[in-house]
Amino acid sequence: MSSCSLNEVNENEKIKLVSNLFDKYFTLLNLNGCYDSNNFTESVIELNVEIRNKSIEEINKSFNNRLLKDISSKKAKTIDTPFVWVYFQEAGYTTLQKRFLRYLFARIEHFIAKECNMPCESYNNLVLNTGPKNGYHIEHNLAHNQENLELFDEDEELFEKERNKLGGLVLLKGKDNLSSGSERYVNKLKTYAGTNIWNQTLLEEFYHKKKDFEEFNNKFNLNFKPIPNLRKDMIEERSNTIFNLVKILWS
Numbered sequence: 001m002s003s004c005s006l007n008e009v010n011e012n013e014k015i016k017l018v019s020n021l022f023d024k025y026f027t028l029l030n031l032n033g034c035y036d037s038n039n040f041t042e043s044v045i046e047l048n049v050e051i052r053n054k055s056i057e058e059i060n061k062s063f064n065n066r067l068l069k070d071i072s073s074k075k076a077k078t079i080d081t082p083f084v085w086v087y088f089q090e091a092g093y094t095t096l097q098k099r100f101l102r103y104l105f106a107r108i109e110h111f112i113a114k115e116c117n118m119p120c121e122s123y124n125n126l127v128l129n130t131g132p133k134n135g136y137h138i139e140h141n142l143a144h145n146q147e148n149l150e151l152f153d154e155d156e157e158l159f160e161k162e163r164n165k166l167g168g169l170v171l172l173k174g175k176d177n178l179s180s181g182s183e184r185y186v187n188k189l190k191t192y193a194g195t196n197i198w199n200q201t202l203l204e205e206f207y208h209k210k211k212d213f214e215e216f217n218n219k220f221n222l223n224f225k226p227i228p229n230l231r232k233d234m235i236e237e238r239s240n241t242i243f244n245l246v247k248i249l250w251s
Contacts, residue, residue, distance in 0.1 A: 017056060021063040024250045028067060028082040030100055031091050031246060034074035043070055083247050089239055093138060093164035101138055102127045105171045105198060108245050112197045115219075116212040121196070132174045139172040140164070141202075142230070143182045151232050167238030170199040185230040202227050220248055 022044075029035040043066055050062040072078050075087070093101070106126035113120035121136075129135040142148045142163035152159040162168065172195060183191070192199040200206040204226040207213070217224045223241050227234045 014056065014059065017059060018051065021060065025063055025067050027104070027246075027250055029070060030096055031104075032071050032074075032082065032084060032087045033090060033095060034071045034087075036074070039070065083243070083251075085240075085243060088243050088246070089165065089236070092166050093140070093169060098138060099127065101169065102136060102171060104166075104242075104246075105169075105196075107249055108242065109171075109196055109198055111245065111249055112213075112216065115216045116197075116210070118197060118212070126171060126196075130174075135174050136171045137174055139170050141168045141170065141185065141188065141235075143184070143188070145182060145184070147184060148230070151230065162235050165235050165239050166242050167235040167240070171196055172199070189228070204228050220244070 026035070026040070029040065047062060047066055050066075051059045054062070067082050068079060071082060071084075071087075096104075106121075106123055109126065110120055110123070112118070125134045126136050130137070140163050142159075144163075148163070149156065149159050152162065170192065172191070189203055192202060193205075194200075201224050207226060213224075216222075222244055223237065227237075
């Protein structure tokens with residue numbers, strides 16, 4: 001509300017803008033590995049002062065400058081964009097809070113569903129609900145088993161690092177998650193059928209006669225394609241697709 005003057009004519013627009021910019025600021029700090037609760041609080045206090053009674057253009061500029069400043073400070077390197085692949089590709093299960101991960105995948109899910117005229121679970125179930133019936137949990141595409149470990153020449157450290165990245169994760173309902181935990185990849189694909197859109201994009205049959213999704217994939221120049229057989233490079237490919245979706249959602 002600090003951005004609004006007395007009798008502000010753009011009150012609704014400013015409130016929506018600041019909410020979206022706050023979300024962008026928080027999200028991109030996390031995905032760049034730069035979120036720190038103390039620094040974040042200090043920056044928000046300073047932003048509150050900076051945007052007081054300012055125009056929409058000035059508010060945008062303040063948030064974007066603060067985001068770049070905070071990432072640059074954390075990385076000890078001046079950057080001119082918050083979308084840096086070398087930082088983003090390390091994000092995943094071990095670097096991000098679980099609720100944030102669920103929020104990220106929920107945003108992606110809702111975006112695809114809206115663009116492709118497909119049904120989608122509620123944000124409440126995808127992000128907040130942890131119950132056994134409708135709650136969702138983070139699932140690894142690569143279960144910890146010997147077959148998958150051999151893909152990484154039995155390098156345990158590398159295997160754990162790669163399987164925890166964003167491209168190797170999906171959201172599954174509680175019971176599906178429990179049943180899929182240690183399965184081989186080919187069996188996991190059977191579990192993913194009929195679940196969230198992001199999960200189903202791994203399946204060959206998902207792409208049959210889905211004109212809306214094909215147009216969506218082409219429209220945004222994304223690299224969605226089925227991955228019927230487990231490959232060592234699949235996680236990087238999927239992470240890069242998420243990176244491109246993040247740029248669309250939070251630019």
